[in-house]
Amino acid sequence: MSIHRVGPGKRMSEISVFNGVLYLAGQVPRETRGRDIREQTAEVLAMIDGLLEGSGSNRSRLLSCQIFLRDMALFASMNEVWDAWVAAGQAPARATVQAALASPGCDIEIVAVAAA
Template sequence: MIQRFDVGPRLSEMAVHNGTAYLAGQVPNDASLDIRGQTREVLAAIDALLARAGTDKSKILMTQIFLTDLADFEGMNEVWDAWVTPGHTPPRATVQARLARPGWRIEVVVTAAC
């Protein structure tokens, strides 16, 4: 069985199947924030979705981070390092990419065990 969360016409925010949660790319609500603020918003959204699936950031299996400018790498990592659970840091890829909306500096995709 597949359980979908916040199903829309184009995508679902999360799908859970066989004990694994697959999150859609999470983006900031406030595009006027700097990279630290946008990263905090995105990570808070991830926390909320994972909680709805009955899991948390300590069970993240893989993370993909998309930044519009690699100059933001240090600021994003500052927030990321304070957020991740010590001893449970997941495998991660970070790449530069053009995102769908101007002002978005970061998008994060997470897969986690439930």
């Protein structure tokens, strides 16, 4: 079975596809860095929507998400946006942890896995 890579770069690919499963690279805010966690979360989720749709999938096909927050004090506010976004009855398996994020000004990074 072959592996298909979308947006391959020197360090990573935006998506790796294997055996009908999409593995998205960690997505961080670009336009909303340094802003409220709600804005950052909405931007990242929109980016995930775009990547999934571009690969013939959508948020209802998410299998799992790993959410990294700069500070767990942001958890409730992030969940407000997440809860409005996630497909009803289709919530993926999920883990949320506090982490030192590599991108300055980013309070969130989300890694997603979805069925194609």
